[in-house]
Amino acid sequence: GKGRIFDAAEATAVAYSRALDQGGPGLALRLRHALFNRLVYGKLRSALGGNITHGISGGAPLNVHLCHFFRGIGFLILEGYGLTESTAAATVNRPESLKIGTVGLPLPGVTVRIADDGEVLLRGDLVLSGYRNNETAGKEALDSDGFLRTGDLGSLDETGHLRITGRKKEILVTAGGKNVAPAPLEQRIGQHPLVGQAMLVGDQRPFIAALITLDPEAFATWLKTNGRPATATPSDLANDPTLVAEIQQAVDAANATVSHAEAIKKFVILPYDFTIAGGELTPSLKVKRNVVMERFADTVEAIYATPRVTT
Known part of the structure; x- marks a missing residue:
């Protein structure tokens, strides 16, 4: 019985989160969400410590379904993106501009460009100037405009949110x-x-x-x-x-x-x-x-x- 209740709660959380991006949930969905908030979601938030409201994800792609689930239970996961060569994060979602499925907007001072072949390029003070004791590799990593060749493929939407679609070499x-x-x-x-x-x-x-x-x-x-x-x-x-x-x-x-x-x-x-x-x-x-x-x-x-x- 608990398994069936959780499955229904999961589906409701995901539907509720998706509805937030599509004009808002209807009355029936809001009522189901309120019910499962009492039965399930509150217990999950308590298991996370009771006070946590946000988390940051990076290092590997975040499952979109999972991200919707967590937002649906009242816990925002903000996915970001970056490389060691960009001193970690270069883009990140913010609570006020969250777009699930993207890695967010550029951080202040960061410029993101998409090359003709779809590769994500980064420029800013946080981008490396070169590799220690390897001048050749440093020149290969940066293009003539100082953009870092990330090796990742992606796209920018109409609001400037970056979406990563894969690795160029893969x-x-x-x-x-x-x-x-x-x-x-x-x-x-x-x-x-x-x-x-x-x-x-x-x-x-x-x-x-x-x-x-x-x-x-x-x-x-x-x-x-x-x-x-x-x-x-x-x-x-x-x-x-x-x-x-x-x-x-x-x-x-x-x-x-x-x-x-x-x-x-x-x-x-x-x-x-x-x-x-x-x-x-x-x-x-x-x-x-x-x-x-x-x-x-x-x-x-x-x-x-x-x-x-x-x-």
């Missing part, structure tokens, strides 16, 4: 010449409760595919809910129709945001989740793509050795 180029930024699709798949990590493959391949891991705790709950043996592993159930159909929903949701040429045509459920200890994740929880590609090279080859599946 762009996948299919055999047909289609450029695909993996990060947005990976993040969308990762919103599914069962998914631990998602990593797209397809560079110089005929289509885009995904390597997907299962969250251990969510998987244990799924086994119990669906009457599967508690000792079953992701490898045991990698072809289980019910499990595959559920992960397919996550893939379909991601595919709905891109063109058919950019869509994920096949996916594979990997035998274990990525971890820092296992070497697949950095300390900031970014996937080490080269490590994963090396460890699952045979899996990737098998994807493209079998007939293509259109989703």
Whole structure:
């Protein structure tokens, strides 16, 4: 019963937050929100200490669904962006100008520009003047106007909010010449409760595919809910129709945001989740793509050795 109440409270919090960006919540949504504020949200805020109202997120992309959830319970997470070369934050959302899904507006004295190829460029007093004992690298990092080449891809909206869409060096180029930024699709798949990590493959391949891991705790709950043996592993159930159909929903949701040429045509459920200890994740929880590609090279080859599946 508590699980169902929390699921309803979560959905209401997300809907309430989204409505704040679309003219405000209606009466029915406000009443549901008030009810769950008493039943659930107040307890969550108490677990955070009772007085906290804002938090700042950086270092890795923040899940949009999660950000809406926290705002819906009364806790604003302000996502920012920057690099070591920009002395940490260069842009950040503010409470009065929050746009979920973006990393906010430039800090005072910072100029953001988007290059012709989509790369985010930064200029300001907080940007490095060079690298110690490496003059060549310093010249490569800055363009002729003094803008820092971040290596990230992004866009600026009509209000000047910056949205990061991926890493320039991580762009996948299919055999047909289609450029695909993996990060947005990976993040969308990762919103599914069962998914631990998602990593797209397809560079110089005929289509885009995904390597997907299962969250251990969510998987244990799924086994119990669906009457599967508690000792079953992701490898045991990698072809289980019910499990595959559920992960397919996550893939379909991601595919709905891109063109058919950019869509994920096949996916594979990997035998274990990525971890820092296992070497697949950095300390900031970014996937080490080269490590994963090396460890699952045979899996990737098998994807493209079998007939293509259109989703």
